[in-house]
Amino acid sequence: MEYSGRGTLLLSVVGVGRAFVLTTRPKQWTKNLIIFLAFFFTVNEAWNPPDMGEMFSLAARTALAFVIFSVLSGAVYLINDVFDVEKDRVHPKKRFRPIASGKLPIIVAWAGATILFAGGLSSAFLLEPLFGGISTAYVTLMIAYTIVIKRLILLDVFAISAGFVLRAVAGAVVLGVPISPWLYICTGLGSLFLALTKRRSELSIAGEHAGEQRDTLEHYTLALLDQLISVVATSTVLAYALYTFTAPNLPENNAMMLTIPFVVYGLFRYMYLVHTKDIGENPEDILITDAPLVLTVVLWLATAATILGLLRG
Numbered sequence: 001m002e003y004s005g006r007g008t009l010l011l012s013v014v015g016v017g018r019a020f021v022l023t024t025r026p027k028q029w030t031k032n033l034i035i036f037l038a039f040f041f042t043v044n045e046a047w048n049p050p051d052m053g054e055m056f057s058l059a060a061r062t063a064l065a066f067v068i069f070s071v072l073s074g075a076v077y078l079i080n081d082v083f084d085v086e087k088d089r090v091h092p093k094k095r096f097r098p099i100a101s102g103k104l105p106i107i108v109a110w111a112g113a114t115i116l117f118a119g120g121l122s123s124a125f126l127l128e129p130l131f132g133g134i135s136t137a138y139v140t141l142m143i144a145y146t147i148v149i150k151r152l153i154l155l156d157v158f159a160i161s162a163g164f165v166l167r168a169v170a171g172a173v174v175l176g177v178p179i180s181p182w183l184y185i186c187t188g189l190g191s192l193f194l195a196l197t198k199r200r201s202e203l204s205i206a207g208e209h210a211g212e213q214r215d216t217l218e219h220y221t222l223a224l225l226d227q228l229i230s231v232v233a234t235s236t237v238l239a240y241a242l243y244t245f246t247a248p249n250l251p252e253n254n255a256m257m258l259t260i261p262f263v264v265y266g267l268f269r270y271m272y273l274v275h276t277k278d279i280g281e282n283p284e285d286i287l288i289t290d291a292p293l294v295l296t297v298v299l300w301l302a303t304a305a306t307i308l309g310l311l312r313g
Helices: 002-023 026-041 052-083 106-127 129-147 155-175 181-213 222-246 255-277 283-289 291-311
Strands: none
Touching: 002 052, 002 106, 026 052, 026 155, 026 181, 026 283, 026 291, 052 106, 052 129, 052 155, 106 129, 129 155, 155 181, 181 222, 181 255, 181 283, 222 255, 255 291, 283 291
């Protein structure tokens, strides 16, 4: 009986631990890969491929920054699910989330989030004080989003976009390198595009139950979101195009313009998936599972890397 009791307790602890990890959304940590943009776009400026020591040193700092932001974003998701527990329970998919389904006790989520916030922010300040400041701003924004901003139409998607921009800034700060303002503009517009398409898919799927699942969905309409998406998609393409031949740290022969078709196709492909399959609710799934989109990203990275590494060098 004693052995059986211990076995049951162990299984319970393992179950709660698994539920805790799932609530931190490891799949969505891919959003933090934006932190690597600064490292990628400063090749032959902050570091040179032949100098492996410097390259690995900066890559390691960037990787550590990525881990810290993943820890912090995991804590944010824990807090988010605590506040959204009632709305998640009426959502066809979110009701299976650990907190909404009762697999993860709320008190455990609060305790875990506190530990992750403390560990993540202290590590951020130890790595680089300014990076710690950016990390604190990110956490503050995301908590404000969870408690208040996500209920305010338009401001909700702008807050999401600002979170991505802070990631890009964090990547530059941790390396101590300046980045073209165009990178921040393109990051902000691109993430705003993803946020708007996410709202569209949520609204389309939820239908008459939209307001029960998310407050702002009561105020959005598909027509409004389609107009906003069109405006932002157009702005994103124009901003990226301007970046490719005006940014001072790019090759003078404007070879970076060769990457424009990949960006245009990527946006078009994403819009196609959102409008025909209603799968924009989880952008991270689209970006890692849709083969044409994955191939487009790979080709964009390969082309940009060749231009920045060889032509600029």
